[in-house]
Amino acid sequence: MNQSNELLNRINERYSHMSKGQKALSTYITDNYDKAVFLTADKLGKVVGVSESTVVRFATFLGYRGYPEFQKALEELVKNKLNSIQRMEVTYGRISQSRVLESVLQSDAEKIKRTLEQISQEAFDLALDIIMNAEHIYIVGIRSCAPLASFMAFYFNLIFENVHLLHTSSSGELFEQMVRISERDVIIGISFPRYSMRTLKAMEFANNRNAKVITLTDSVHSPMNLYSSCNLIARSDMVSIVDSLVAPLSVINALIVALCMRRQDEVADTLENLEQIWDEYQVYESDEINYIDDHIKMRYGKVGEPEEE
Numbered sequence: 001m002n003q004s005n006e007l008l009n010r011i012n013e014r015y016s017h018m019s020k021g022q023k024a025l026s027t028y029i030t031d032n033y034d035k036a037v038f039l040t041a042d043k044l045g046k047v048v049g050v051s052e053s054t055v056v057r058f059a060t061f062l063g064y065r066g067y068p069e070f071q072k073a074l075e076e077l078v079k080n081k082l083n084s085i086q087r088m089e090v091t092y093g094r095i096s097q098s099r100v101l102e103s104v105l106q107s108d109a110e111k112i113k114r115t116l117e118q119i120s121q122e123a124f125d126l127a128l129d130i131i132m133n134a135e136h137i138y139i140v141g142i143r144s145c146a147p148l149a150s151f152m153a154f155y156f157n158l159i160f161e162n163v164h165l166l167h168t169s170s171s172g173e174l175f176e177q178m179v180r181i182s183e184r185d186v187i188i189g190i191s192f193p194r195y196s197m198r199t200l201k202a203m204e205f206a207n208n209r210n211a212k213v214i215t216l217t218d219s220v221h222s223p224m225n226l227y228s229s230c231n232l233i234a235r236s237d238m239v240s241i242v243d244s245l246v247a248p249l250s251v252i253n254a255l256i257v258a259l260c261m262r263r264q265d266e267v268a269d270t271l272e273n274l275e276q277i278w279d280e281y282q283v284y285e286s287d288e289i290n291y292i293d294d295h296i297k298m299r300y301g302k303v304g305e306p307e308e309e
Contacts, residue, residue, distance in 0.1 A: 007073040010062045021050040022058045029074070037074040041067045108246040111235040115247040119233055124251075126230045128258055130212045134186040136162040138178060138211075140202045141190035144243045148190050148216075148252060155256045158270050159263055166202065174202045183210035190216045191224045192236040192243060203227045216248055 011026050018026060028048045029036045036044060041055040048055075059070035131137060137160055141149030146168070153165035166177050181187065187206040191199040200223060203213050207227035215228040218236045225231050234248040260267050 007062075007077055014062060018058075018061070019054075021048075021054045022061060024048050024050060025055065025058050033074055034078050037071065037078050104244075108244055111244060111247040112250055115234045115251065118235070119251065120231075123230055123232055124254070124258075127214050127232060127255065128262065130186050130214060130230060131160075131188075131255075131259065132262060134184065134212065136164060136181070136185040138164045138166060138181060138185065138187040138202075138206065139190075140166040140168065140174070140187065140199050142168045142196040142199050144245065145190045145192060145196070145199075145248075148245060148248055151249070152188070152190075152252050152256070156259075158274075159256075159259050159267055168198055174198060175205060178202065178205055178209075181206050181209050181211045186212040186214060188214045188216065189224055189228070190248065191222070192218050192245065192248065195223055200224060200226070216251060 008030070011030065015023065015026055025044070025048050028044075039047065041059075042052045045052045045055045056067050059067045062070065064070040064073065137156060139149045139153045139156070141147075141152075149165060153163055156163045164177065166174055168174055178187070185206075187203060189199050189203045195217075203215070203224065204227050207213050212230070213228040214230045214232065215222070215224045216232045216234060217224040218234065220231065220233060222231075232251055234251045236243060236245055236248060
């Protein structure tokens with residue numbers, strides 16, 4: 001039984017034994033779970049017309065250790081059901097304007113902490129082994145996950161020769177880019193709620209070709225894990241219309257660092273070669289900032305002179 005059904009079942013099973021205030025809370029939560037999920041116990045009580053202590057007792061009455069655990073059960077209920085407008089509404093009802101910076105940063109820090117507590121070291125090590133032994137590495141991330149995929153591909157290209165960042169304007173394009181994927185290759189799929197069907201189809205295609213499949217997603221219950229041989233779990237929750245992806249990015253950073261440590265000589269050779277290329281072709285000459293004698297030296301043309309192309 002999944003967590004969302006479990007919460008509703010607890011409410012239904014205990015409803016006849018609830019007090020008047022608890023029944024009012026049950027009705028509000030059942031009808032407005034998409035808004036209740038982001039309310040504090042105090043705010044939820046004010047909306048329903050009961051005290052904060054009644055809300056806390058309601059959570060323990062349902063069998064939760066406290067309101068925070070009850071709220072996590074609510075998060076599971078709504079995780080894939082909120083649209084962008086609802087996300088914005090519930091967030092603006094939760095965070096005051098004066099505390100946006102503090103609230104968002106604290107929330108992101110908590111997601112990294114929870115990811116560290118829950119992620120499997122064995123899965124992380126397995127992912128490293130799979131990537132190290134792959135002939136070709138395919139990376140896919142769509143919509144808000146596209147920057148994560150691009151970031152991963154940028155650094156993987158410094159470590160490995162055959163890295164393919166899949167461009168995803170349509171499912172047809174995905175399959176065209178993956179047409180040669182085989183059992184010697186790996187695909188890394190990155191997807192968080194609301195999950196991408198195109199990413200799932202790409203992993204299904206890779207699995208059908210006997211390629212290894214690694215997922216970076218938010219839960220063991222994620223549909224992204226249907227075709228994966230290795231699951232990396234990172235916490236990701238919704239902040240207004242923004243998907244908070246700091247924890248997945250931290251996991252990607254850890255993968256990059258670990259892979260660099262395993263291929264130190266190859267990475268050093270690549271970076272040395274790149275430095276020579278950058279110098280030869282003056283890649284950074286027009287906009288490079290150098291720190292010299294504690295002063296910043298900025299390279300630019302004289303006033304009135306056209307910049308070199």
